[in-house]
Amino acid sequence: MIEALGLTKRYGADVAVDDLSFSVEAGRVTGFLGPNGAGKSTTMRMIIALDAPSAGTVTVGGRAYGSLRFPLHEVGALLDANAAHPGRRARNHLNWLADSNRIPRRRVDEVLGIVGLTDVAHRRAGELSLGMGQRLGIAAALLGDPAVLILDEPINGLDPEGILWVRHLLRSLAAEGRTVLVSSHLMTEMALTADHLIIIGRGRLLGSGRVADFIERSGGHHVKVVTPDADALSVLLRDEGAVVSVDEPGQLRVHGLEARDVGILAAGAGLTLYELSTERASLEDAFMELTDEHAEYRGSSALAEAGTP
Amino acid sequence: MTPVIGPPVVTTAAPPRRSTVFLAVVRSEWTKLRTVRSTMWALLITVVSTVGFGVLLTAIVVGQWDKRSIAEIRGFDPLLYSYAGLNVAQLCIGVLGVLVMTSEYGTRVIRLTFGATPQRRLVLGAKVLTFSLVVAVVSLVSCVTVFFICQANLAAKHAGVSIADPGVLRAVLGGAVHMVLVGAIAVGVGAIVRHTAGAVAILFGVLLIIPGLVQLLPAPWNDDITRYLPNSAGAAMSAIVRFPNLLAPFGGFLVLSAYALATLVVASTVLDRRDA
Numbered sequence A: 001m002i003e004a005l006g007l008t009k010r011y012g013a014d015v016a017v018d019d020l021s022f023s024v025e026a027g028r029v030t031g032f033l034g035p036n037g038a039g040k041s042t043t044m045r046m047i048i049a050l051d052a053p054s055a056g057t058v059t060v061g062g063r064a065y066g067s068l069r070f071p072l073h074e075v076g077a078l079l080d081a082n083a084a085h086p087g088r089r090a091r092n093h094l095n096w097l098a099d100s101n102r103i104p105r106r107r108v109d110e111v112l113g114i115v116g117l118t119d120v121a122h123r124r125a126g127e128l129s130l131g132m133g134q135r136l137g138i139a140a141a142l143l144g145d146p147a148v149l150i151l152d153e154p155i156n157g158l159d160p161e162g163i164l165w166v167r168h169l170l171r172s173l174a175a176e177g178r179t180v181l182v183s184s185h186l187m188t189e190m191a192l193t194a195d196h197l198i199i200i201g202r203g204r205l206l207g208s209g210r211v212a213d214f215i216e217r218s219g220g221h222h223v224k225v226v227t228p229d230a231d232a233l234s235v236l237l238r239d240e241g242a243v244v245s246v247d248e249p250g251q252l253r254v255h256g257l258e259a260r261d262v263g264i265l266a267a268g269a270g271l272t273l274y275e276l277s278t279e280r281a282s283l284e285d286a287f288m289e290l291t292d293e294h295a296e297y298r299g300s301s302a303l304a305e306a307g308t309p
Numbered sequence B: 001m002t003p004v005i006g007p008p009v010v011t012t013a014a015p016p017r018r019s020t021v022f023l024a025v026v027r028s029e030w031t032k033l034r035t036v037r038s039t040m041w042a043l044l045i046t047v048v049s050t051v052g053f054g055v056l057l058t059a060i061v062v063g064q065w066d067k068r069s070i071a072e073i074r075g076f077d078p079l080l081y082s083y084a085g086l087n088v089a090q091l092c093i094g095v096l097g098v099l100v101m102t103s104e105y106g107t108r109v110i111r112l113t114f115g116a117t118p119q120r121r122l123v124l125g126a127k128v129l130t131f132s133l134v135v136a137v138v139s140l141v142s143c144v145t146v147f148f149i150c151q152a153n154l155a156a157k158h159a160g161v162s163i164a165d166p167g168v169l170r171a172v173l174g175g176a177v178h179m180v181l182v183g184a185i186a187v188g189v190g191a192i193v194r195h196t197a198g199a200v201a202i203l204f205g206v207l208l209i210i211p212g213l214v215q216l217l218p219a220p221w222n223d224d225i226t227r228y229l230p231n232s233a234g235a236a237m238s239a240i241v242r243f244p245n246l247l248a249p250f251g252g253f254l255v256l257s258a259y260a261l262a263t264l265v266v267a268s269t270v271l272d273r274r275d276a
Helices: A040-047 A090-100 A105-115 A130-142 A160-175 A187-193 A211-218 A230-239 A259-269 A283-294 B018-034 B037-067 B070-074 B086-106 B109-116 B120-155 B168-193 B196-215 B221-226 B230-237 B249-273
Strands: A002-011 A014-024 A029-033 A055-060 A075-078 A148-152 A179-184 A196-201 A204-210 A221-226 A243-248 A251-255 A275-280
Touching (some): A002 A040, A014 A055, A014 A204, A029 A040, A040 A055, A040 A148, A040 A179, A090 A105, A090 A130, A090 B018, A090 B109, A105 A130, A160 A179, A160 A187, A221 A259, A230 A243, A230 A251, A230 A259, A259 A275, B037 B120, B086 B120, B086 B168, B086 B196, B086 B230, B109 B120, B168 B196, B168 B249, B196 B230
Parallel strands (some): A148 A179
Antiparallel strands (some): A196 A204, A221 A275
């Protein structure tokens, strides 16, 4: 379990992580989601004591990471898949890590097998492809058979088969009772991998909860209507209390009424409908909605106040 | 394709001791050191330059021996030319020592290192110890080798010394200790500066440029200051004849050790305080 309390990181006047509190439970995959520059990586570096918080605390299994001896047995982290000496062979890269925490060398062979790098273990790290490098980083995280895994953007650079593999790996690690925290800026990927979400923007907590609840709560759904009688239908729907907006000429977006009600109203007024459907908000939409004013890198309108979480 | 890893093992054993952690990190650092090619190359160049320059310069001295005046012969240090190569060797060791730290920052491996061992002072200590042992072995082998070759050559002019003569064994060992301390300073500078180019520039500035500038000062300032520079303090350890600009051998050892200690104290302080 990972627990952050009031975690804050300032770089001069910039606040990268702002009074962040969350907990990551064992036995499920927790997605750590936010746009680029939201403070995900900084938070992860603070969890494993690479960066010191300006304020607040974060513990892993109830203890500060910095106080752990041989921490790889308890926490495995992939923060930067390219972090390897390009001239060192893949197996040696894992060997020195294993040595530092008294992990037996046979475990190096095991993790090489788990990530599918056995055949290229003799290659120098600089000669590995992006995807292989990512797998090497995951192997390093698994080395100490840790109960807690922290992975920063583990699917970066992976091909579709690799992405599927990581997804299965994370789910099976969580199923074994491990704590799995995985960051991403890709909502769709998180929707497929994570059970639980922690969403941040500009260093602040925007929300957390089950993935399913999150979609339901923040996005909801609307009814899409395509009709040649858009104006007439709009008047009719608004009279019934619906909120209607025009997506494009002849296409309406209706909030506050079910598709069934829209159909009955249209039939009663003798209006023609070409298309009538319920549109569920995608997780992506929900995410965009949540993080809209929190994205750091956007047009000039992003300068507007971030608002309260 | 789901891998079988098994549920996490909950450890209830007492936490390992600091000494256990340190030994593990030493082993890890040894693995790191011997699994990159730059180590072998730099050490090879160290041996070749120590032995090569020593043998070459001594051979030239022997060839010109008969042209020397009595005063020159009287002030001749039989080890001076034998160990001329140490001036080059210390640069190789210096670069390699800097790389022990900076290559990890350059490749961001440092985050893995400190992630695996949050006790950063132990990491620095293990790096210094491991590298020092390697440097000690390599420079001892090359110092002893160059000593015997050169003295055999000088013996023809009855100018050589025996390893059994007073102060000679100390001088031979002193050459190796000189290299070890330069290596330790280099690791410290690498840890403080974190960038290879910057750290090498500073190290070379201290070892090569500053001594030249100090020599431009009016006497006796030039010699008074030169004595306490790292280069001269190190050279004093392997000198047999006392030169006016060198400390006594043990004094040289103390001064160079003080430089190394100060550098490493600063390095361990900043390592603990800075974000990795």
